[in-house]
Amino acid sequence: GAVVSQHPSRVICKSGTSVKIECRSLDFQATTMFWYRQFPKQSLMLMATSNEGSKATYEQGVEKDKFLINHASLTLSTLTVTSAHPEDSSFYICSAQTSGRAGTQYFGPGTRLTVL
Amino acid sequence: RKEVEQDPGPFNVPEGATVAFNCTYSNSASQSFFWYRQDCRKEPKLLMSVYSSGNEDGRFTAQLNRASQYISLLIRDSKLSDSATYLCAVSALYGQNFVFGPGTRLSVLP
Numbered sequence: 218g219a220v221v222s223q224h225p226s227r228v229i230c231k232s233g234t235s236v237k238i239e240c241r242s243l244d245f246q247a248t249t250m251f252w253y254r255q256f257p258k259q260s261l262m263l264m265a266t267s268n269e270g271s272k273a274t275y276e277q278g279v280e281k282d283k284f285l286i287n288h289a290s291l292t293l294s295t296l297t298v299t300s301a302h303p304e305d306s307s308f309y310i311c312s313a314q315t316s317g318r319a320g321t322q323y324f325g326p327g328t329r330l331t332v333l
Numbered sequence: 334r335k336e337v338e339q340d341p342g343p344f345n346v347p348e349g350a351t352v353a354f355n356c357t358y359s360n361s362a363s364q365s366f367f368w369y370r371q372d373c374r375k376e377p378k379l380l381m382s383v384y385s386s387g388n389e390d391g392r393f394t395a396q397l398n399r400a401s402q403y404i405s406l407l408i409r410d411s412k413l414s415d416s417a418t419y420l421c422a423v424s425a426l427y428g429q430n431f432v433f434g435p436g437t438r439l440s441v442l443p
Contacts, residue, residue, distance in 0.1 A: 219379075249428070260435040261377070261420070310376050319365045320428015324376040 220244050221313045223325030230301055231333055238296045238328045240311030246291035247313035251322065252284070255308045267294045301332040336360060337423055339434040347442055350411050354437045356421030357403040360430065363423040366397055366404045371418045371436065380406075380419070411441045 220243040230236050240250055250267045265286050266274045273286035285297040294313075298305055308329050312322040338357045346352045358366075366383035381388065383395040383404050394407040404421055418438045424431040 251431075261433050263433075308374070314428050314431070317427070319382065320424055320426075320431065321365075321367065321379065321382065322422070322428070322431060323379065327376045329374075 219315060219321070219323040221311065221323050221325040223311055223328055225328060226326060227329045227331075229331045229333065232302055233300055235297055235299045236301055236330060238298075238309055238311070238330075240294045240296070240313065240325050242292045242313040242323075245313070245315055247294075248291060248316060249314040249320075250288060250294040251312045251314070252286060252294075252296050253310045253312065255310060255327075257308075261310070264296075298330065301330070303332045306330055306332045336432045337421060337434040339419075339421060339437045341435060342438040343440050344437065345440045345442055346411055348411060348413060350441075351407065351409045352411055352439065353405055353407045354419055354421075354439075355403050355405050356423075356434050356437075357401075358421075358423045358432075359402065360423065360425070360432075361402065362425050363402075363430075364426045365424045365428065366395075367422040368393075368395055368404075368406050369420040369422060369433075371420060373417075377420055377433075408439075411439075413441050413443060415439060416441045 222241045224239045252264045253261045264279045267288040275281045288294040310327040312324045368380040369377040370380045371377040387396040392409045396405045418436040420436045421434040
């Protein structure tokens with residue numbers, strides 16, 4: 218159980234375009250989903266916390282107008298990187314949190330974004 | 334002081350060795366504790382939750398020390414396939430304030 222999918226797994230786009238990444242919890246409902254970014258050989262960096270039906274909470278230094286998050290249902294959150302630039306190239310990983318006392322996070326397989 | 338700290342390593346150990354990692358946390362209200370494993374260019378995967386009384390899963394043993402605010406992961410009889418980065422995570426009740434450590438890199442050498 219606790220399977221999270223993420224699509225696409227890899228995307229290459231031109232500078233200035235927008236890219237949409239989907240994160241789905243397949244076998245459980247996730248009130249809360251998280252979006253992370255990870256640069257090569259660096260730690261996971263939390264970008265934002267996405268709560269179903271409400272606005273996302275962004276971490277300091279993350280531009281909310283550039284990284285649009287929508288959490289329209291209990292099984293789907295999307296991250297749109299708007300007007301992508303080469304410095305946005307990174308590994309973007311979502312996670313979905315189970316309900317209950319423990320609130321374990323399960324990760325999607327990640328999306329490798331390359332902006333040319 | 335960072336909320337969750339880990340020795341980044343790398344820990345280079347020979348196959349068959351026993352290796353242990355610690356992870357310290359600063360929030361005394363933390364209630365849930367986890368170890369994740371992340372392979373290169375892959376997503377983190379839950380390795381095990383850490384229970385108050387300590388718990389074991391095969392070659393892996395996790396322990397919690399609330400008084401000193403750290404959790405530990407012990408790997409016995411290391412395999413080459415154990416080479417990865419090990420991330421600890423802590424959270425308050427119901428998953429609030431979920432924070433990951435920066436990870437400890439382990440290389441098991443033949």
